[in-house]
Amino acid sequence: MEKTPLLKAIVREHQGSIAAAKLRKEGKIPAIVYGHKEESLAIALDGHTLERVLHSGHRMLEVQTDKKKESVMFKDVQYDYLGKNIIHVDLMRVNVAEMIKVEVPIELKGTAKGTSEGGIIQEHLNKLEIECKAIDIPDSIIVSVKEMEIGDSLHAGDVKLPEGAKLITKPEALLAICSIVAAAKSAEELEEEQPTTPEVIGETKEDESESAEKEK
């Protein structure tokens, strides 16, 4: 990992949706810094720089306000409804040597043996929770699926973690499976399976009770 990036931040005096919208119009992104039993601090960061830092894969960054410099890590990033623009960022205070729990994405590498026999790799979990030093957070965990044949499965416990990292996700959690995709159902098959009209919940019960009364 390269050097931790330093971002200049402005302390937000006004909070709320209107003030936040104004900031976004100016190209800034509202953010909050919290953790270590200190008071939370509402700040605004430059949108362009923040996006660049995020896309480069950095987890840790330093935030410079007027008063002090703080080491923080990305805790949460909120996007707009189309998933295009960042609208808010949560930053958590960390010590470089501190052990923290983080979710790290999994990258499946290679072509599985089973794919040549008509199988596909289905990813069930795309991130692992690990505990490691803040400075040693990996960008991603690479897992090779080359040896997977049809019917083979990959669990969280099978993944080789970087040195000093401890697995928090349950070891039996399923990450990926190599399986054959069932043939798509044709329109005729679906027609046979599905009723032409849905059952109305209330009506059937009433009908049953009415028929029971008649019998009495």
Add this chain to the structure above:
Amino acid sequence: MALMPKRVKHRKSQRGVMKGNASRTNFVAFGEYGLQVLETSWISGKHIEAGRVAATHFLHRTGKVYIRIFPHKPVSSKPLETRMGKGKGEPDFWVARVRPGQICFEIGGVGEDMAKQAMVRVAHKMPVRCRFVKRRHSL
């Protein structure tokens, strides 16, 4: 046969109003690639089925298609050459209500090029403007 619910509480429903954007189901959650709706609309069960068929035919059992929308809403219509009045018509078809940002289809287990081509075919079957999106990897 188009999609429809198996059991419903009420046979008919009022039209309703759709405002705003999708606040959930607006990110790729199951596959690696998705098709995002950009307009507010009703998507009928027939459209969804046409999209599914288009994608599965193109993928030739190499990938997995996920459908993220379901037609829960009944739409009624009156028979032809019927005078107005005499009550609400009978349920005709079922629709899914979608708002901008909603992911309607997802594909996993194939490369980006293949997924993109499949999604283009699905988008042609949809009655709304759509765009191709990729899964956003978590922090």
